[in-house]
Amino acid sequence: MGQRVAIIGAGMTKFVRRAQETGKELAWQAAKAALDSCGLTLKDIDCISMGCAPDAFDGVHMKGEYLSDGSGGWRKPYMRHFVGGGTGVFAPIHGWFHVASGVFDTCLVVCSEKMSSCHPHPQGAFKTIFDHTTEQPLNPTLIWIFALEYNRYMQTYGISKRDIALVSVKNKKNAIDHPAAHLPMEITVDDVLNSELLAWPVNRLDISPASDGAAAIVLAGERTARRLTDKPVWIEGVGWNLDTAYWATRDLAYPRYVEKAARMAYEMAGIKEPKKEIEIAEPYDPFTYKELHHMEGLLLAEKGEAPQLLVDGVTQRDGDRPICPSGGLLGVGNPISAAGLMKVIEIFLQLRGEAGKRQVPGNPTCGLAQAWGDLMQIGTVIVLKNR
Amino acid sequence: MELEKMKLGATPLKESDLKEGKVLSLAMTPDIAYAWDNGVAIGRYLEELKNGRIIARKCNKCNRIMLPPRMFCELCWRATDKWVYCKDTGTVNTFSICYINWDASRIPKGQPPHIPAVIHVDGASTFMGILHVLGEVDPDDVKIGMKVKAVWKKPEEREGSITDIMYWKPLRPAQGRKTAGRR
Numbered sequence: 001m002g003q004r005v006a007i008i009g010a011g012m013t014k015f016v017r018r019a020q021e022t023g024k025e026l027a028w029q030a031a032k033a034a035l036d037s038c039g040l041t042l043k044d045i046d047c048i049s050m051g052c053a054p055d056a057f058d059g060v061h062m063k064g065e066y067l068s069d070g071s072g073g074w075r076k077p078y079m080r081h082f083v084g085g086g087t088g089v090f091a092p093i094h095g096w097f098h099v100a101s102g103v104f105d106t107c108l109v110v111c112s113e114k115m116s117s118c119h120p121h122p123q124g125a126f127k128t129i130f131d132h133t134t135e136q137p138l139n140p141t142l143i144w145i146f147a148l149e150y151n152r153y154m155q156t157y158g159i160s161k162r163d164i165a166l167v168s169v170k171n172k173k174n175a176i177d178h179p180a181a182h183l184p185m186e187i188t189v190d191d192v193l194n195s196e197l198l199a200w201p202v203n204r205l206d207i208s209p210a211s212d213g214a215a216a217i218v219l220a221g222e223r224t225a226r227r228l229t230d231k232p233v234w235i236e237g238v239g240w241n242l243d244t245a246y247w248a249t250r251d252l253a254y255p256r257y258v259e260k261a262a263r264m265a266y267e268m269a270g271i272k273e274p275k276k277e278i279e280i281a282e283p284y285d286p287f288t289y290k291e292l293h294h295m296e297g298l299l300l301a302e303k304g305e306a307p308q309l310l311v312d313g314v315t316q317r318d319g320d321r322p323i324c325p326s327g328g329l330l331g332v333g334n335p336i337s338a339a340g341l342m343k344v345i346e347i348f349l350q351l352r353g354e355a356g357k358r359q360v361p362g363n364p365t366c367g368l369a370q371a372w373g374d375l376m377q378i379g380t381v382i383v384l385k386n387r
Numbered sequence: 388m389e390l391e392k393m394k395l396g397a398t399p400l401k402e403s404d405l406k407e408g409k410v411l412s413l414a415m416t417p418d419i420a421y422a423w424d425n426g427v428a429i430g431r432y433l434e435e436l437k438n439g440r441i442i443a444r445k446c447n448k449c450n451r452i453m454l455p456p457r458m459f460c461e462l463c464w465r466a467t468d469k470w471v472y473c474k475d476t477g478t479v480n481t482f483s484i485c486y487i488n489w490d491a492s493r494i495p496k497g498q499p500p501h502i503p504a505v506i507h508v509d510g511a512s513t514f515m516g517i518l519h520v521l522g523e524v525d526p527d528d529v530k531i532g533m534k535v536k537a538v539w540k541k542p543e544e545r546e547g548s549i550t551d552i553m554y555w556k557p558l559r560p561a562q563g564r565k566t567a568g569r570r
């Protein structure tokens with residue numbers, strides 16, 4: 001590989017239900033903040049890696065082009081990336097390729113999302129995710145898929161809704177300390193179980209909120225990174241993997257594609273025992289059970305074991321393996337692509353010791369962020385180290 | 388750098404800010420229509436549904452009998468070999484009891500919920516599930532592993548659609564055992 005790549009700066013907007021700013025303006029705010037954080041200007045940036053979710057959410061065709069100016073992309077090599085919910089980790093993976101190859105020395109990664117434009121809600125857009133001939137005539141809602149997967153996961157390993165609800169309690173509480181959070185809350189397991197039942201086993205508080213927001217990071221090759229910062233955070237491994245779009249033919253209890261993505265990233269990063277070496281992680285948590293499902297796919301827990309780690313407090317911020325210390329999508333919010341990049345930023349800050357009240361104890365040296373998307377079929381993984 | 392020390396962008400709006408005209412917005416409903424070609428494999432699948440039968444496609448290399456049928460095997464990356472009829476019975480792999488409609492509107496109290504399920508159809512390979520819905524069953528009686536049978540529209544009402552199967556019902560009536568309920 002051409003060169004080692006570090007994250008040297010980061011920025012983001014608040015995540016809110018509906019922002020006055022357009023997607024371009026949000027992208028600009030986050031990108032400018034990221035450049036300011038490491039003392040660079042757009043002139044210092046060689047290329048742009050942009051991530052955003054389906055065009056249908058905005059009603060803007062070719063959203064990559066639409067968001068390109070706010071992302072600093074004009075008159076530069078610019079690429080838009082999109083793998084549904086997996087986008088927020090996919091965009092930095094591709095920024096890494098640009099710099100690791102040696103073709104570019106710096107890359108600005110920007111993810112921006114307006115979930116509020118599809119008004120009053122994006123269900124009509126979500127419906128088109130299903131196969132138009134064999135599934136859409138059944139009038140599915142997106143929640144069906146998650147409810148079906150949640151139920152299969154629960155039944156396969158004998159897990160209770162009560163244990164899974166604890167993910168929401170933990171993450172919304174963690175989000176209280178996140179300055180950008182959309183839905184920080186102090187709640188109980190019973191609050192989750194008693195919230196509106198949408199599609200058993202999914203209650204309202206099992207689901208992350210749809211948000212507007214943007215996030216950005218700055219990547220640099222090793223020499224430049226060392227010149228610009230004392231605390232570079234290295235991207236040591238990247239991985240992604242796509243499973244079948246015939247989602248009903250998969251083993252819904254286990255995200256095999258996430259395991260494949262993780263193994264790719266671990267091999268690159270020289271990680272042999274993820275349970276010991278990954279000290280802190282931000283698995284994708286758009287729904288409560290997904291955090292647990294993904295911990296297992298990432299080999300951070302045995303199959304069916306993640307809920308017990310949660311119940312035992314292992315995944316709390318002060319536990320042995322903090323999971324979603326940011327507050328995750330459930331607490332910080334879910335502007336699709338920006339939510340994934342927010343997770344990368346959280347690990348970056350934690351490894352620099354700059355996570356404020358969210359800082360986990362023990363000076364972690366190695367962490368991971370992961371996202372998930374398309375038709376519940378892609379895993380995107382990035383492994384970061386601070387030395 | 389710490390997020391706490393940065394001025395974070397994004398100005399939150401309230402619903403009332405828009406209603407009261409404090410900020411302006413523009414609304415548009417796209418006027419677009421599509422006609423999707425069914426293709427070769429799904430075209431035949433739908434024709435057979437109209438005949439009251441479920442047809443799959445077999446790959447002779449991996450020996451999978453695939454639903455929905457496909458003209459190429461995505462794993463062996465070769466053309467599939469032959470058509471194979473399945474039964475109209477199957478097993479519930481997973482299910483949900485859904486109290487909202489596709490557009491997020493709520494099902495009125497007293498009306499039955501939707502029961503979407505992944506059904507493994509008999510005669511297709513293991514794990515060849517399709518998305519469909521269950522009916523003629525009390526939501527509390529639905530179980531993973533339950534055997535079900537397709538309930539078809541009358542032949543003259545079928546139109547070559549996945550909805551020619553109205554729903555799947557339990558192969559055997561409930562045994563009078565009641566579960567605790569899921570609400």
Ligand SMILES: [Zn+2]
Nearest residue numbers: 446449460463
């Ligand atoms: Zn094959």
